Amino acid sequence: MLGRSIATFIAGLGTTAVILATSLTIPAQAQDYPTRPVRVITGYPAGGGGDMLIRHYATGLETETGQRYIVENRPGANGKIATDAVIAASPDGYTLFIFGSAGVAGNLFLLKEPGYDPTTDLITAATLTASGFFLTVGADSPFENMKALMDGLKSKSGTIKYGASTNVSIAASEEFLRAADLKATRVAYKTMGDAVRDVAAGQTDFLIADAAFAMAQAKEGRLRILAATTPERMPSAPEVPIMIEEGLADFIFTPRVFAWFPKDTPADIVEKTAAQLREIAASEETAKFLELNGAVPSLTASSVEAADVLKQDIEMWKRVTAAAGLEAQ
Amino acid sequence: MDLIANLATGFSAALTFTNLGLCLIGVVLGTAIGVLPGIGPIATIAMLLPLTYGAPPLGALIMLAGIYYGAQYGGSTTAILVNMPGETASVVTCIDGYKMAQNGRAGAALSIAAIGSFVAGCVGTLVVAAFAPALAALSFHFLSPEYFSLMLFGLVASVVLAHGSIMKAVAMVFLGLLFGLVGTDVQSGVVRYAFGVTQLYDGIDFVPLSIGLFGIAEIMRNLDSPTAREGIRHRVGTLWPTREEISRSWPAVLRGTGLGSILGILPGGGSVLGSFGSYVLEKRISKHPEAFGNGAVEGVAGPEAANNAGAQTSFIPLLTLGVPSNPVMAIMVGALMIQGIAPGTAVINDHPTLFWGLVASMWIGNLMLVIANLPLVGVWVKLLQVPYRILFPIIIVLCCIGIYVTQMSSTMIVFAVGFAVLGYLFSKLDCEVAPFILAFVLGPLMEENLRRSMVLSDGDPTVFLSRPISLALILASVGLFVLIALPHVRSTRQQAFQDED
Numbered sequence: 099m100l101g102r103s104i105a106t107f108i109a110g111l112g113t114t115a116v117i118l119a120t121s122l123t124i125p126a127q128a129q130d131y132p133t134r135p136v137r138v139i140t141g142y143p144a145g146g147g148g149d150m151l152i153r154h155y156a157t158g159l160e161t162e163t164g165q166r167y168i169v170e171n172r173p174g175a176n177g178k179i180a181t182d183a184v185i186a187a188s189p190d191g192y193t194l195f196i197f198g199s200a201g202v203a204g205n206l207f208l209l210k211e212p213g214y215d216p217t218t219d220l221i222t223a224a225t226l227t228a229s230g231f232f233l234t235v236g237a238d239s240p241f242e243n244m245k246a247l248m249d250g251l252k253s254k255s256g257t258i259k260y261g262a263s264t265n266v267s268i269a270a271s272e273e274f275l276r277a278a279d280l281k282a283t284r285v286a287y288k289t290m291g292d293a294v295r296d297v298a299a300g301q302t303d304f305l306i307a308d309a310a311f312a313m314a315q316a317k318e319g320r321l322r323i324l325a326a327t328t329p330e331r332m333p334s335a336p337e338v339p340i341m342i343e344e345g346l347a348d349f350i351f352t353p354r355v356f357a358w359f360p361k362d363t364p365a366d367i368v369e370k371t372a373a374q375l376r377e378i379a380a381s382e383e384t385a386k387f388l389e390l391n392g393a394v395p396s397l398t399a400s401s402v403e404a405a406d407v408l409k410q411d412i413e414m415w416k417r418v419t420a421a422a423g424l425e426a427q
Numbered sequence: 428m429d430l431i432a433n434l435a436t437g438f439s440a441a442l443t444f445t446n447l448g449l450c451l452i453g454v455v456l457g458t459a460i461g462v463l464p465g466i467g468p469i470a471t472i473a474m475l476l477p478l479t480y481g482a483p484p485l486g487a488l489i490m491l492a493g494i495y496y497g498a499q500y501g502g503s504t505t506a507i508l509v510n511m512p513g514e515t516a517s518v519v520t521c522i523d524g525y526k527m528a529q530n531g532r533a534g535a536a537l538s539i540a541a542i543g544s545f546v547a548g549c550v551g552t553l554v555v556a557a558f559a560p561a562l563a564a565l566s567f568h569f570l571s572p573e574y575f576s577l578m579l580f581g582l583v584a585s586v587v588l589a590h591g592s593i594m595k596a597v598a599m600v601f602l603g604l605l606f607g608l609v610g611t612d613v614q615s616g617v618v619r620y621a622f623g624v625t626q627l628y629d630g631i632d633f634v635p636l637s638i639g640l641f642g643i644a645e646i647m648r649n650l651d652s653p654t655a656r657e658g659i660r661h662r663v664g665t666l667w668p669t670r671e672e673i674s675r676s677w678p679a680v681l682r683g684t685g686l687g688s689i690l691g692i693l694p695g696g697g698s699v700l701g702s703f704g705s706y707v708l709e710k711r712i713s714k715h716p717e718a719f720g721n722g723a724v725e726g727v728a729g730p731e732a733a734n735n736a737g738a739q740t741s742f743i744p745l746l747t748l749g750v751p752s753n754p755v756m757a758i759m760v761g762a763l764m765i766q767g768i769a770p771g772t773a774v775i776n777d778h779p780t781l782f783w784g785l786v787a788s789m790w791i792g793n794l795m796l797v798i799a800n801l802p803l804v805g806v807w808v809k810l811l812q813v814p815y816r817i818l819f820p821i822i823i824v825l826c827c828i829g830i831y832v833t834q835m836s837s838t839m840i841v842f843a844v845g846f847a848v849l850g851y852l853f854s855k856l857d858c859e860v861a862p863f864i865l866a867f868v869l870g871p872l873m874e875e876n877l878r879r880s881m882v883l884s885d886g887d888p889t890v891f892l893s894r895p896i897s898l899a900l901i902l903a904s905v906g907l908f909v910l911i912a913l914p915h916v917r918s919t920r921q922q923a924f925q926d927e928d
Contacts, residue, residue: 172835175628179836182625208616211623257885285882286613288875299570301883427611427618 128366131191135166139184141177141197147310147391151355152196154387155226158378159371167194176208176265177201185219187360191367195220195358199411200266202356206412207419208265210426216412220358222405223372226379227388228352228396230328231270232312232338234305234321236298244325244344248278251303258282261293261302269418270306270327270351276421277341277349284422294320309335309392327351334389354396356408372401430557437556437783440485441791446784449486453493454792458800460494461501462807484763485781489788491762496548496738496789500796503540503731504807507533511645517734518641518861519706523719523726530722532672534664534804539676539724540731541800547684547732548793551739554688556786559743571880572891576900578873581700582866583904584707586911593911596862599853603866606631607874614878626838630871635830635843640860642826643843644850646819651851666801668724676728679709687733691740703865705733739789746782 138156142148149171156167172180177197187193202220206212214220233244241247251258260275260282262268268284275282285302287293290311297305298320307315309332315321326338329350341349357375359368378384379395388394398404419426440446482490502517507524520540527536569577586596609620610630621627668676686708687701709729710719719726745756800807830839853860884890891897 170835173629174836175625178625178628259883283882284614285879286615286875287879288613296570296879296883301570424616427616 128364128370131367131370132163132165134192135168136192136194138167138169138194138196139172139180139187140169140195141173141180141201142171143173144171147308148198148355151227151391151393154384155196155357155375155378158381158384159374162374162378176205178205178209178212181205181214181216181220184358184360185214189360189362189364191359191363191371193360194223194371195360196226196355197358198266198353198355199408200264200269200353200415202358203408203412203415204265204269204419207415207426208424216358216408217405219361221361221363221368221401222408223357223359223368223401224375224379225396225398225404225407226355226357226375227393228328228354229391229393230309230326230332231267231306231351231353232309232323232335233274233325233327233341234297234307234312234316234323235303236300237316237319237322238298238300239322241324242322244339244341244346247304247324248280251278251280251282254303259285259302261285261287261297261305263287263290263293265424266308266353267293267306268422268424269353269415271304272418272421273351273414274306274327274341274346274349276417277346297321310390311392313392328394332392332394333385334392352394352396354407354411356404368401372404433779433783434556434787436780437785437787440780440784441489441787445483446486446489446788447791449482449490450493450788450792451795453490454497454500454796455799457494457497457499458501458504458796458803458807459810461498462504462810484778485784487762488759488781488785489792491759492742492785492789493792496735496792497796499731499735499738500541500544500800501807503544503727504537504804507536507540507727508808511641517702517731518864519702519730520727522706523721523723526720526722527724527727531664532722534666535668535672536724536727537804538666538801539668539672539728541797543676543680543683543728543732544735545793545797546680547687547736548739548796549790550684551688551691551736552786552789552793554736554740555743555746555789556783559746559782568896570894571876571883572894572897573900575873575876575880576891576897576904578869578876580900580904580907581703581869582862582873583907584700584703586862586908592857595856595858599858599860599862600866603863604870606636606863607867607870610871613875614882624838626836626842631842631867632839633868635839636846636867637864638826638830639843639846640850640853640864643823643847644854646822647847647851648854649815650819666804672724675724679705679725679729680732682708683729683732684736686729687736688740690733691737692743701733701737702730703861705729742785742789746785 136159138152138159140149140152142152149169152169156169159165159167172183174180178201180195180197181202184193184195202216206216216222235241235247239247241250258280260271262271262284263286267290271282271284282303285293285296287296290307293302293305294307294315296302304324305321306327307321309326312321312323313335316323323335323338325344326332326335326340327350328340329342329352331338331340357372359371376397376399380397384395396407398407441450499517503520503524505511506517506520507528510521510525510528524536524540527533582600586593586600607630609627611618611628618628626632683701683705686705690701690704706719706726706729709723709725710716713719713723713725715723741756742759745759826843827840830843831837850860853863880890881888891901
């Protein structure tokens with residue numbers, strides 16, 4: 099086992115050497131691209147839910163092309179480390195970046211000197227998935243539905259408090275507060291487990307959690323799910339009403355995962371991969387895989403449309419970081 | 428009756444050929460990486476995680492769990508023979524275990540550590556099986572104020588444990604807290620002390636820090652002083668403990684098991700606190716406290732039992748609440764997610780075979796360890812008897828690979844070198860690393876819980892005193908601090924450590 103992992107490691111080194119060597123020669127031709135392994139950089143750490151997603155798409159591309167797609171996890175600094183690595187990579191089509199816009203777009207406002215502009219330093223190939231989030235309260239909470247919760251929060255005497263463990267959950271909560279015209283104090287957590295514990299104990303008033311996690315916690319009687327942030331009811335939880343049905347007219351929050359190439363990557367290579375990714379995203383297999391993980395495929399017709407979606411995400415992050423009072427660092 | 432039926436389900440699941448094989452691979456691999464200083468279970472499990480993609484969920488978990496508790500065994504072997512902790516939880520085993528080795532009792536120390544670990548492992552497994560559902564309730568009483576007070580207690584305890592001057596120990600605690608401050612503040616998102624280095628935005632990574640401070644610094648120290656280098660060449664001697672050693676060990680094993688089981692359940696530093704706590708306890712209640720630091724067998728038996736019991740019971744918060752109690756358990760969460768299982772209390776109900784199969788495999792794995800390890804001690808010794816001039820470059824290379832793969836970043840190796848220099852300085856200045864590392868781990872958690880308690884209580888500091896568990900822990904910390912500050916106790920403590928030097 100150890101031998102195999104060492105072998106993988108050495109193979110990785112070998113691949114890197116090959117990539118370095120061949121990048122100096124002739125540019126790749128789209129019709130036979132890819133002729134050697136492609137590395138897929140992501141900011142998600144190995145082993146988490148995000149990593150599984152990346153590997154699902156990497157495996158899909160391997161089936162499509164017959165080449166290896168090697169996932170390289172570069173976690174840290176909310177994805178900045180991975181983003182920097184992609185921007186610095188040679189634009190020969192052999193570096194693909196699959197990651198959430200929460201990192202790539204969010205960092206533009208969370209960091210004083212992000213050092214990049216995703217609309218020019220990266221080429222958006224495709225949108226892949228959109229994740230659903232659930233607004234939850236503790237299982238013992240008196241609030242049975244969204245209306246009761248919002249009335250309760252509006253007449254609450256003390257400060258309203260919400261728990262959040264990631265920038266994405268902060269963004270979701272701030273978007274909700276804006277739509278519901280409420281003000282609240284954020285209570286920060288390092289793990290969702292702790293955030294669930296406190297909302298279940300009545301220490302905080304509500305918690306917005308990703309759908310798969312919230313459903314597991316609700317099943318075991320710790321949380322009560324009140325509404326989904328998706329534009330339509332989620333296939334995995336058809337009984338949960340969406341925010342729009344609950345009177346929050348324009349409230350949709352579905353953070354997306356994108357595929358990008360470094361700028362100057364030949365357009366035909368980008369378009370070839372983008373088409374393959376769209377095909378994988380639209381497959382039934384992907385829908386099934388995503389349902390387990392509380393997400394839905396995010397389908398765009400072209401890389402141009404995907405780039406527009408990225409612009410919307412950038413606007414959204416600008417808005418929520420300001421609303422949450424998060425100062426650029 | 429339920430318990431027996433459940434365990435029967437578990438054993439039938441764990442006793443398949445594949446699962447037994449994966450369990451064996453896990454424990455042997457775990458022992459090997461535990462023996463070799465510098466690569467801990469965290470790095471190994473993280474490295475091997477991709478290999479479990481293809482395995483069935485139970486088999487994957489059995490193997491990863493085997494690596495974790497196997498490393499607890501292996502870690503003690505290195506601690507005793509080379510005075511290097513294979514991983515953090517065996518730091519205290521170095522103190523008396525290595526002294527025993529110098530006294531020619533290495534074999535006895537190894538046996539006692541192995542048997543103590545086995546007993547603790549069995550009891551820990553039973554605790555998981557019997558109390559996992561019930562004990563989940565204990566953690567519910569622990570909210571932010573309780574966690575803060577618990578961490579405070581842990582830090583005060585680490586000062587009691589430290590060798591030498593109290594001032595130095597306190598200084599090391601504060602230094603550890605300062606290093607723990609680096610990175611993004613959870614509550615406000617402010618980045619502190621990162622100096623624009625993106626690799627520091629999430630704080631100083633634990634892997635390069637611990638490998639640098641413990642692994643590489645130790646190698647530097649060994650190369651520096653030729654006398655210390657003979658560490659590896661101590662005769663192992665007979666594996667049989669004397670009657671006196673046995674009679675002194677078994678109560679310590681039982682106490683260590685009890686303490687380790689309880690502390691392992693609590694999220695945050697569980698197994699480390701267990702071995703440290705057990706050492707303090709043994710020293711406190713011993714009739715011969717002066718023997719501690721001089722090769723007291725209780726100082727090996729208690730902490731070894733405690734860290735293994737803690738390793739088992741730290742699965743309880745993971746499997747019952749989905750809350751990882753330490754970095755290894757956090758990786759286990761990843762392993763569960765890879766298999767499409769959302770961690771939480773639903774695991775016991777929805778995947779009974781998985782839960783009980785894992786519990787049963789822990790018992791089987793512990794049995795394998797004790798059967799395989801005592802005869803294999805010779806092999807591990809051989810591994811450590813390789814001449815140092817050959818061994819240390821290998822260790823350094825393995826360390827570097829381990830550090831590199833955790834983040835795929837060479838910056839981490841640079842950090843490790845920096846910490847190695849720091850660790851070398853600490854040892855030159857007679858400053859102990861244990862309080863530093865404990866403060867580094869506990870500090871950020873403590874701050875997080877302190878700040879969160881204050882936000883939740885709308886800024887009312889009495890929240891720490893109005894909750895009974897928190898109050899008890901604060902009083903215990905104050906009591907402990909007063910105790911070490913008293914002139915009488917202080918002189919006894921200094922006496923005890925002086926004998927050792």
